[in-house]
Structures are given as structure tokens and as C-alpha cells.
Amino acid sequence: MTAIHEHQAQVDSPAIAPDGSDSPVRVLVVDDHPAVRMGLRELFEDQPDFVVVAAVDSADAAMALAEREPIDVAVVDYQLGSRNGLWLSRKLKRLPRPPRVVIYSAYCDGPLAATSVVAEADGLVSKGGVGADLCEAVRAVAHGQVRLPTVPPALASALRRRLDAEEQAIFGMLLAGIPAAEISLMLSISSASLESRLWTMLRKLEALPTDSMAVRRARPHNGRRRGTPI
Amino acid sequence: MSAEPSQRTERRRYVPLLYRVAGVNALLLFIAVVVTIAVLSPKRVSSLHTDEEAIVLGVALVLVVALNVYLVRRVVRPLEALTALARRVDLTAPGQRMPPASPTSEAGVLSITFNDMLSRLEAERREATGRVLDGQEAERLRIAQELHDQIGQELTAVLLALARVERRVPPELRQSLLEVQDAVRGSLEDLRRIAVELRPEALDDLGLESALAVLCERFAERSGLEVTQWIAPGLPILTPEAELVVYRVAQEALTNVARHSGVATARLELARRDDVLTLTVTDSGRGLPQGHRPGTGIRGMGERAALIGATLAIEDAGGRGGVRVRLDVPLDEVEELEEFESLDGATPREVGQAQ
Numbered sequence: 001m002t003a004i005h006e007h008q009a010q011v012d013s014p015a016i017a018p019d020g021s022d023s024p025v026r027v028l029v030v031d032d033h034p035a036v037r038m039g040l041r042e043l044f045e046d047q048p049d050f051v052v053v054a055a056v057d058s059a060d061a062a063m064a065l066a067e068r069e070p071i072d073v074a075v076v077d078y079q080l081g082s083r084n085g086l087w088l089s090r091k092l093k094r095l096p097r098p099p100r101v102v103i104y105s106a107y108c109d110g111p112l113a114a115t116s117v118v119a120e121a122d123g124l125v126s127k128g129g130v131g132a133d134l135c136e137a138v139r140a141v142a143h144g145q146v147r148l149p150t151v152p153p154a155l156a157s158a159l160r161r162r163l164d165a166e167e168q169a170i171f172g173m174l175l176a177g178i179p180a181a182e183i184s185l186m187l188s189i190s191s192a193s194l195e196s197r198l199w200t201m202l203r204k205l206e207a208l209p210t211d212s213m214a215v216r217r218a219r220p221h222n223g224r225r226r227g228t229p230i
Numbered sequence: 231m232s233a234e235p236s237q238r239t240e241r242r243r244y245v246p247l248l249y250r251v252a253g254v255n256a257l258l259l260f261i262a263v264v265v266t267i268a269v270l271s272p273k274r275v276s277s278l279h280t281d282e283e284a285i286v287l288g289v290a291l292v293l294v295v296a297l298n299v300y301l302v303r304r305v306v307r308p309l310e311a312l313t314a315l316a317r318r319v320d321l322t323a324p325g326q327r328m329p330p331a332s333p334t335s336e337a338g339v340l341s342i343t344f345n346d347m348l349s350r351l352e353a354e355r356r357e358a359t360g361r362v363l364d365g366q367e368a369e370r371l372r373i374a375q376e377l378h379d380q381i382g383q384e385l386t387a388v389l390l391a392l393a394r395v396e397r398r399v400p401p402e403l404r405q406s407l408l409e410v411q412d413a414v415r416g417s418l419e420d421l422r423r424i425a426v427e428l429r430p431e432a433l434d435d436l437g438l439e440s441a442l443a444v445l446c447e448r449f450a451e452r453s454g455l456e457v458t459q460w461i462a463p464g465l466p467i468l469t470p471e472a473e474l475v476v477y478r479v480a481q482e483a484l485t486n487v488a489r490h491s492g493v494a495t496a497r498l499e500l501a502r503r504d505d506v507l508t509l510t511v512t513d514s515g516r517g518l519p520q521g522h523r524p525g526t527g528i529r530g531m532g533e534r535a536a537l538i539g540a541t542l543a544i545e546d547a548g549g550r551g552g553v554r555v556r557l558d559v560p561l562d563e564v565e566e567l568e569e570f571e572s573l574d575g576a577t578p579r580e581v582g583q584a585q
Contacts, residue, residue, distance in 0.1 A: 033383040039390025046394055079379075106382055106422060110444055111436050127386045128418045130411065131393020152447055154459055158439040161463065205436065 025142040029055035030062040031077035043131045059083040071099040078105035086119035093120045100141040110155040117174045123147035252298040263287045308337040324352040374429035385418045438473045453488040462501040472564035475534045482527045483511035483555040491515025507559040514552040
């Protein structure tokens with residue numbers, strides 16, 4: 001883990017470095033803020049066991065890159081302009097060799113923990129933490145661990161009410177850490193069907209990006225509508 | 231809201247119209263009779279006839295006065311009621327009106343006009359309040375986004391840079407660096423808290439129930455106030471405006487509990503009774519102070535409530551002490567017909583992603 005590997009041959013090894021192997025963790029940084037992107041790149045480049053494959057500013061650029069090059073861990077900012085980090089997480093997980101995904105967000109609270117679970121992200125790290133926490137989380141998920149905060153029970157039950165019965169079952173299993181492949185076996189539904197279920201659930205639960213949030217709030221006010229006829 | 235009645239209107243400094251009309255008419259009749267008798271037939275004046283004429287005159291006087299009183303009363307009564315209503319009318323509690331009148335008299339027309347004026351004032355006020363609150367929410371959203379997108383991101387970048395530097399600083403500077411790091415993290419934390427208070431993100435994203443759950447959670451974290459939640463299952467989805475009102479009232483009420491009640495627990499309930507959705511926030515603290523006057527926060531809650539046709543009550547919570555804030559939202563006006571509000575924010579490309 002401590003040796004510095006910089007030769008290109010490492011890039012062609014399996015997507016997830018097995019435990020104990022000393023191949024470096026190939027990291028993809030996705031953040032639309034230049035200073036944060038730069039900071040993440042430099043932080044990871046300083047780690048002897050990390051290799052930064054690229055640092056990109058959008059979900060589309062991240063997908064294009066991940067389709068070309070094997071990635072071990074994608075560190076994804078939650079807010080990415082029009083497509084958020086959860087969207088990217090679900091897309092990355094559909095790749096033939098899916099990378100592990102760490103969502104890096106300012107708001108690491110219950111709602112995002114719940115939606116991260118549905119987006120099949122492996123980690124959720126606060127932007128308010130120290131750099132060492134982030135590096136530790138990247139290492140942990142690279143080795144197959146999960147770093148998601150727990151969803152408070154009151155919030156989980158409030159969220160469940162937005163889902164139908166089958167979605168609630170899927171949500172419960174995801175919260176319990178059961179991988180998607182096992183869920184489709186247990187519920188005897190096809191993986192394609194589970195896939196579309198997960199998209200639906202994410203739309204129902206998902207925190208929408210801020211621009212559509214503003215649009216939604218800009219609708220005319222009830223009071224105004226009622227006030228006009230006089 | 232209603233101003234104190236001015237000195238001029240409060241004390242009556244005039245002789246009421248009723249007495250003036252009746253008095254003047256009686257006097258005129260009296261003079262007319264005396265003049266008739268004295269001028270037109272002075273020779274017929276005799277002591278015998280005088281008594282009879284005095285009786286006729288007296289009866290006529292009484293009749294005139296009675297008729298006057300009756301007619302003038304009919305005119306003046308509604309005016310008195312109008313004055314009383316004008317004194318007590320409160321635009322924050324809309325719906326107070328004169329009883330229906332027909333436009334067959336000046337007073338009737340005045341009543342109708344007065345009711346129309348109240349309707350107009352209430353509408354204008356509702357519109358103005360709505361505009362102010364909309365503007366306030368938009369401004370809060372803008373500030374919250376700016377805080378997050380600008381300062382928050384830059385502080386994050388500073389933290390990342392500090393994390394890098396940390397490995398290279400000489401040991402004697404290490405302590406100082408850690409202090410700087412802590413200070414930046416503290417600022418970032420404050421900034422986030424302010425942004426969240428300004429703008430309940432969870433409400434936009436996840437709906438009222440989840441947002442209330444997150445709100446209670448945050449209160450527990452930040453102020454140590456333990457909030458028991460009871461949210462009835464199967465509640466309808468409200469319009470965004472109504473959700474925001476319910477959320478802001480809960481937020482303000484919990485803030486008040488944390489600040490003033492002196493206890494560490496509160497109970498938040500959201501339930502439906504027939505066509506009314508009721509939010510109650512109850513604490514078991516020291517209750518409302520004597521001669522309690524609502525502060526700006528509570529008045530703001532009331533204004534918001536009025537905007538969606540809801541009513542707000544702040545009362546002592548039974549015999550145990552404490553305060554209960556209760557918001558009743560009539561559902562016929564604020565129920566959202568769409569199944570999931572957040573879907574209209576999803577663009578077709580997102581909908582088409584499932585494979």
C-alpha cells in the first residue's frame with residue numbers, strides 16, 4: 001500500500017485492487033468548482049498509494065472517461081450543475097467494470113445518505129471534514145467497504161411513504177447493505193426491472209439539482225392567484 | 231395590527247342625530263301650532279278650547295317624536311354597527327363583514343360599500359403579503375446558494391490545501407496549522423447551518439414529512455432539543471406554498487421552544503381531521519408569560535398562515551404548563567393533485583435513462 005507506482009501497466013489491472021495488493025488506487029475526481037477540483041487532485045496526488053487518472057468538471061466528461069479507462073474509485077461532488085452526483089453514480093455502476101463511488105458533498109445528512117444508498121454509492125464524505133478523512137474513505141471503499149452515514153429511523157419511514165410496496169422493500173434491503181444483484185434474486189425480478197425501479201425511486205427521493213429547485217419555487221403564489229379576481 | 235382608535239373617534243362629543251332630528255321636529259311642530267293659534271285665530275282663544283288644543287298639540291308632539299325616533303333609528307343603527315366594526319376590524323383575521331343589507335337606503339348602500347372595501351383591502355393585503363414573502367423566500371434561496379456555491383466551495387478548497395500543507399510543515403508549526411484548520415472547518419459548519427436555515431433544502435427535494443424529520447433531527451443536534459415526532463400515515467401532498475408555510479411554522483415554533491420554554495423536549499404532530507391538516511408543536515415548559523404579546527416571528531407565522539387560508543393559534547398547553555402552537559390548514563385549498571411534486575422537475579432525458 002505504501003509503495004509508489006507510477007508506471008502505466010497498472011492501469012490495465014482489474015478495476016478494484018484486491019485487499020493486500022500494492023497496486024495504487026486509481027482515482028477519478030469529478031467536481032465543477034475549479035479550486036476544489038484542483039485541491040482534490042493535489043491531495044490525492046500526494047498520497048503514495050493513489051493515482052489520479054483525471055480530474056473532470058462534469059458528469060458527462062466523467063462518463064466518457066470511465067468508459068475509456070478503468071477507474072477504482074470515483075470521487076464525485078454531489079452538485080454537478082445539470083446532472084448531480086447521484087445520477088453519475090448510477091450511470092457509473094452500469095459500466096461493465098463499475099468503479100466504487102464516493103459522493104463528496106457539503107450536506108452529508110440523512111436525506112443524502114438515503115438517496116446515496118439508492119444511487120448505489122459506496123461512500124458519502126462531508127466537505128467539512130479534513131483531507132485525511134476523505135483519503136481514508138477512498139481507501140476503505142477501494143477495498144470493498146462501505147462508508148455511508150446511517151439514515152435516522154424517522155426520516156427513513158418518512159421517505160418510505162413516498163414509495164410503493166415493492167420499492168419500500170428494495171429501499172429497506174439497500175439500507176441494510178444488500179447489493180443490487182442479491183436484491184433482484186430475492187425479489188425474483190430481472191436486473192433490468194430492478195434497474196428501472198431504482199431510477200424511479202431515485203426520482204421520487206432524489207434531491208434535484210438546484211436549478212430545477214429554483215424553477216419549482218418560482219411558480220405563482222397561491223395567495224396571488226386568489227387575490228386577483230377582486 | 232389595528233391601530234389604537236384615535237381620541238376623536240373614541241369619545242362621542244356630539245349630540246346623536248336621533249335626538250337632533252326628533253328635537254328639531256318637535257320644536258318646529260310646537261312653534262307651528264302656537265303660531266297658527268295665535269296669528270290665524272286669536273279671537274277664538276278661550277280657556278275652554280286651550281285645554282283641548284293643548285291635548286291635541288301634546289299628542290301630535292308625541293307622535294312626531296315617536297315617528298322621528300323610529301325612522302332615524304333605522305338609519306342610525308347600521309351606522310353604529312359600522313363604526314363598531316370599523317374599530318375592531320383586523321385584516322390579519324379576514325372575513326369580518328357587516329350583515330347583508332339591501333341598497334334601499336343610504337345606510338344599506340354604505341354597508342355594502344364598506345364590505346366591498348374590506349374585501350378589496352383584504353385581497354390587496356394578501357397579495358402584498360404574498361409578494362413580500364415570495365420575495366423573502368427567493369432572496370433567502372439566492373443567499374443560501376451563494377453561500378454554498380461561492381464561499382462554501384472556496385473554504386472547501388482552503389481545507390484541501392491545508393490538508394496538503396499539513397504533511398510538509400515543520401513540527402513547531404503543526405499546532406498552529408491544526409488551529410487554522412479547525413477555524414476553517416468551524417466557519418464552513420456555520421455557513422452550512424445558516425444556509426440550511428435560510429433554505430430548507432429537504433423540503434424542495436423530499437417533501438414535507440421528510441423535511442420535518444430532518445428539521446427535528448437538526449434541532450436535536452444543534453440545540454439539544456429532543457423532538458418527538460408523530461406524523462400520521464397517508465397524509466395528502468400539499469402545494470409547495472402550503473408545505474413551506476407548515477415547515478416555517480414548525481421551524482419558528484421549535485426555535486421558540488428551544489429559546490424560551492426552558493425544557494429540552496417538545497412534541498411535533500402532523501395529523502388530518504376531516505378536511506383540515508393540523509400541525510401542533512407542544513412543549514411542557516414555563517408557558518406564555520403574563521401579558522404575552524406576539525413577537526415578529528409569531529406574527530410572521532400568522533401572516534404566512536393567512537396566506538393559504540390557514541389559522542394559527544398559540545395557547546397554553548392544558549394544565550401542565552407549556553405552550554401549544556397549532557396550525558390548521560384547510561385541505562380543500564392547498565392539496566396538491568399531482569402524485570409526486572418532484573417529478574415535474576425531472577427532465578425527459580432523466581426519465582429516459584432507465585435501461
